Amino acid sequence: MPTILKKKYGQNFLIDNNITNKIANLIPSENLKTLEIGPGNGKLTDTIITKKPSSLTLVEIDKDLNECLLGKYLNVSNINIINADILKINLNEKYQLVISNLPYNISSQILVKLSTLNFRPDILILMFQKEFAKRLLDKNLNSINSLVRCFYDINLNFNVSKNCFRPIPKVESSVLTFKKLKKKLITKKELNEFILFKRKLFSHKRKSLKNILKKYDFNNNIDLNTRVENLNLEDLIKLFRATKSEIYQQN
Numbered sequence: 001m002p003t004i005l006k007k008k009y010g011q012n013f014l015i016d017n018n019i020t021n022k023i024a025n026l027i028p029s030e031n032l033k034t035l036e037i038g039p040g041n042g043k044l045t046d047t048i049i050t051k052k053p054s055s056l057t058l059v060e061i062d063k064d065l066n067e068c069l070l071g072k073y074l075n076v077s078n079i080n081i082i083n084a085d086i087l088k089i090n091l092n093e094k095y096q097l098v099i100s101n102l103p104y105n106i107s108s109q110i111l112v113k114l115s116t117l118n119f120r121p122d123i124l125i126l127m128f129q130k131e132f133a134k135r136l137l138d139k140n141l142n143s144i145n146s147l148v149r150c151f152y153d154i155n156l157n158f159n160v161s162k163n164c165f166r167p168i169p170k171v172e173s174s175v176l177t178f179k180k181l182k183k184k185l186i187t188k189k190e191l192n193e194f195i196l197f198k199r200k201l202f203s204h205k206r207k208s209l210k211n212i213l214k215k216y217d218f219n220n221n222i223d224l225n226t227r228v229e230n231l232n233l234e235d236l237i238k239l240f241r242a243t244k245s246e247i248y249q250q251n
């Protein structure tokens with residue numbers, strides 16, 4: 001355990017071996033080029049190593065923890081330890097697997113970053129605050145799941161009691177697995193505009209589509225009397241593409 005806990009970094013360390021083993025057992029095979037975000041004191045890292053990744057990169061923001069990790073894994077050859085903020089570094093290598101007990105305050109930002117990478121990982125195994133996990137899994141669309149589902153299939157693996165951490169957090173947790181879609185639903189060129197579009201739609205999620213998009217004159221077969229949250233992803237994307245072609249026609 002580190003001597004000084006830094007609350008701003010969302011530090012809640014796993015203490016339960018059963019849980020770290022269960023998480024590592026979700027790793028589908030050996031030999032994966034792996035990235036772990038926020039390894040902390042290396043509790044989960046130790047079990048990841050038993051799954052024999054081809055290489056393991058650790059990105060930890062806390063300088064003191066980084067020092068501990070450098071000492072702990074001094075003699076392990078395929079580990080690469082980086083003291084950095086995951087939100088600020090360039091991830092321009094392709095990782096097959098990303099695994100993390102995420103700092104909950106930046107879960108959403110990390111997930112958006114990973115989902116929209118040029119070299120998107122094949123599999124993400126991530127632990128979230130349970131409420132956030134529920135939003136990702138919700139069958140109704142929302143601002144976050146509508147983006148991530150353009151790139152990944154999301155599955156709940158198991159929930160984790162708050163007693164499995166120290167310090168004990170206020171909330172329960174869930175472990176989710178994300179499998180890369182064979183074909184992503186949004187192109188790289190569309191991405192930024194799609195993000196703006198869905199943001200606009202979900203900031204008025206109780207309004208009908210007709211109301212939010214009244215300046216457009218669509219001639220497609222989506223029922224504009226539905227609420228945004230009741231759309232399915234396919235229709236959301238269709239609508240996005242239709243608004244774009246409207247804009248082009250106006251110009």
Ligand code: SAH
Pocket residue numbers: 009010011012013014015037038039040041042043044059060061062065084085086087100101102103106
């Ligand atoms: N994986 C460990 C620790 C989880 S707590 C375990 O399961 O026990 C979250 C970890 O993420 C902490 O070590 C914290 O310092 C680190 N962290 C927080 N923000 C980060 C960021 N922006 N980039 C990288 N690591 C971060």
